[in-house]
Amino acid sequence: MTTLSSSGVAPEIKTMRMCFYGAGSMAEAIVRGLLDRGLTEPGQIGMMNRQNAERMNELSTRYGIVGALTDADKVSMLREADIVFLAMKPKDAAEAIRGVRELLHPGQLIVSLIAGMTITTLETLLGKPMPIARTMPNTSSTIGLGATGISFSASVSDGQRQLADTLFQAVGLTAIVEEPMLEVVTGISGSGPAYFYYMMEAMIAAGTKLGLSTDAARELTLQTVLGAAHMVKATGEDPAELRRKVTSPNGATQAAIEKFDEYKFTEAVLSAVTRCAERAMEMGAEIERNAKS
Template sequence: MCESQSKFLINEQITFFGAGSMAEAIIRGMTARSVVKRGGITVINRSNQARLEELQQQYGVLFQTEEAAKTELLRRSPVIVLAMKPKDAAAALGQLGPLLSEDQLIISVIAGLSIRTMQTLLGRKQPIARTMPNTSSSIGLGATGISFSKEISEDQRKNVLTMFESVGTVTVIEEEKMDILTGISGSGPAYIYYLMEAMIAGGIRGGLTPEQAHELTVQTALGAARMVQQTGEEPSALRHKIMSPNGSTVAALETLDKGDFYETVIAAVQRCAERSREMGAVLKEGIE
């Protein structure tokens, strides 16, 4: 029995309350890396049984659809991952609060919802981990920011870290920095995809086939990221190694600078963080 359990990083049952794309990304990453045993994850949502059946077929998760069974599951599950849409959070947390015991761990992937607001909605000082993963978690290359409430035990903290380290890297931060983290890693993949879209379009306009432009762009982005990761050098240092005086790379970057590329990216990160704060404020105001 001990040998059977020891190969899994997390032996406790995990309940996902919500079945959207982020829940699926985490589930896919965890199951692909055998973080939990088969049947160690149960998923519930409000009413979309077809979605639950889809997740079961793809990842071997369990699900419940009967209201009484869902209530009992939430009452006894040691780890509950809140993965519903922000607009549904208030009702879900209000429903959840009376069912909980003090040692149940709540992990939130709901954007903009603070630990304090969640505890207010629950009506109790529950152990909470507020997280901001990104969709690259589905292939084990996610970047997740985590903030912990003071009620978290050391074992619960380890479980949360294990869960998200299994799908990428983890950065533990003070909760007030969660919005700027959202601007970098939470929404960051979209910036990279947008840049890749433009590079592919440039290749096609220059005469490459769509397949050639796509393959070259993907490998270039992958190689550049790995260079930063594996060499430990700063991006600026690696950039300068490519820039021969009066060369083609310099000409390309001068064109980007004409569009104020560097400052525009910084502004995008800051605007994303600002919008995250705005959404959090609206959500809190609506709840109150």
């Protein structure tokens, strides 16, 4: 069962120390969202990565957060954090987690941004039971319009659930799902932005091929996609109903839809989402094998 959330603030967030292990674009998006919404102060956020001091200095200057540059700083940051975000690349995750697991303790909430890594695998790597929120955000989080799926380990309390939900509402919408459904979330929203970019690429190319300037084709495509999304959200109507309203019998739109049907558009989308979910599971299995080796 999926529960969508769009409100609710855990008031204790301001008192909590957060540590981001990994300083990529998704970690930065969450930091920016938390600060923009006033959920915490820059001094409560620490960030660290393996060895990129330039990136740490960049983020410290941009947001005022605390960047850990020395091993001693990293150790104290991890030990003292109330919330630890694991935001390293999947290929580096197993080794990195093994390297710091002795610094972590069950009083912390672990928030995983690692694509494909299951809660069971993370528990194995941590070597002890800890409350874990496994998340699947998407790249639209960088502009505050993300969609994040969240699953929890058995030891996560109700308060920690609300806390994790609130953290990710700072960068968009959240969906609380059972863990097996996170792979479906990956297929729909995790990778979903790329599907629409691909569609936009094709529409721009079609407009250009048929005589529009590239700029005109791009702007018309962009506004059309933006307007369609806003129409669904503003009206609350089902997309199928909105499609029917603009598809006159035997009209130009109907002719276009028939071409989509001829090329099995709906079946192609189902196949793509299914394959994406399958690949996410395959990646998770690879991570699990690495964790056990």
